[in-house]
Amino acid sequence: MISGVDQIGARIREKRIQLRIRQSKLAQIVGISPSYLNLIEHDRRRIGGKLLTDLADALSLDVDLLSEDGKSSKVARLEEAAHYHKVEMQTESARELATRFPAWSSFLIDLDRNVRRLEAKIDALSDRLSHDPQLATSLHEVITTVTAIRATSSILSGGDDIDPMWQMRFQRNISEDSLRLAEEAQALVDYLDADETEVRTGTPYEEVEAFLRENDYHFEMMEKETPDIDDILNNSAIRSTAGRLLARNALETYQADATALPVSSLSGDLPIQVGLLQLAQKHSCSIPQLMRRLACLPTNIVGREFGMVSMDVTGSILFRKQIDGFHMPRFGSACANWPIFQALQMPMRLLEDVVIHTGREGGTFHTYSYCEAIQDNIGRPPRLVAHMLFYPHTQEAAQATRVGATCRVCAIAACPSRREPSILGEEL
């Protein structure tokens, strides 16, 4: 077995023996003396460049697998796939797999890529099936029409004597309903016939989120001046009136946040080292304002990548910035164990928690949650909007809450907060 990342010679020797090529023959093929190849095979000579490429070609090996500078991209991808699927695999095992079975390795890597793509699609479609109002309406119409056809056809095929007038009436109803069903089914197919890899932006919120994501949630032009928001919107892909309205609100909030908390005022505190509360007090800004700034400013400025979610008292997600490992549903019905829901019960209190997201590629996250009470009208109860800012937690977490994205795609087996069964069979 090959051992050690710097034992190129041993790998060459093993492969040569495996292919039953004599040392002198291989030396001749690559144009060196057998004694020099012998030194190489015993790692007493370092090689690189053209000789390395020639040896790799002669042995039908990926040149990366022979290089000295650590793992090949294929080995790294195999390790990544193993980690993702919770398979114990040492680097040397991955290297051996890639060396001995290059075609199988490529197949595994492709398979892993496909699995992840399909899982992302399942998550997105699951969200859509649960919460997309247009899809829900369309499905409701299809089921209603199917019910009418089933009930009517059962009467006609029941074998009982039916008045000819009723027979004609039911036949006409079935004919009408079947036409309607065909149209509804076609409309449904058209609606679901989205791009192979991407679930298209359907609702105004999705349009706005795609727009924010394309801009990495950061609008440099708003950091120092006040541009015309209409110009920004006209240059965006947002077409729906509702989408433009929501995007305008988001940009106006961004502008207000950037004015209240310019990067220059924050620069002395970046990368963020202190607690959120102290920082908000120091800059005399609101906690949600500081959260949004940290979530929207580029990582190279704030020092780490922040994710954020904001929701109203109904649990509807108003803003969402995802980061790797913390999957969130596109619409409502988020995991009830998220600390943001505790914040909703305790307005104006900043909560700090550590959570473990149990989804695939999940991780441990440090979270700050805060619920603001916005007084729109005097004499009426304030409107509650909660926010949760989070980032990967790199230290030991003795007591962390286990959370998921949403029940439908969460496999925490014994969760007291579960609202509906998961489509996943077992705990990930």
Added chain:
Amino acid sequence: MAKTVLLIEDEVNIIEALSFILSRNGWDVVTHSNGHDANEVITRREPDLVVLDVMLPGKSGFDILRDLRRDPRHQNRPVLMLTARGQSKDRDMAEQLGVSKFMTKPFSNTEVLDAVNELLS
């Protein structure tokens, strides 16, 4: 005297099919196709059974059921609820509101007849 079934449903062809099979099985069938005045119709007609769709124009079947159960005259009136939404949360909500029986579309005529028989027996 035949018992009366009030069918509250907005899909015309479902109304026709269900009215036909219920009438053929000996019940008097009265139909109504919107939600906003459904509670008044129930109070006026005093049916022995209400067959109630969930998705109705004007007022949802859940709201109609909620108002019905708050009214002492209708607290025990049998209600068979029909819905195209088979999610467990809908069933849970219907049960919390006091539904007598809950059926998911598409149902068979036999299932409807069995349910009506059970509720009127």
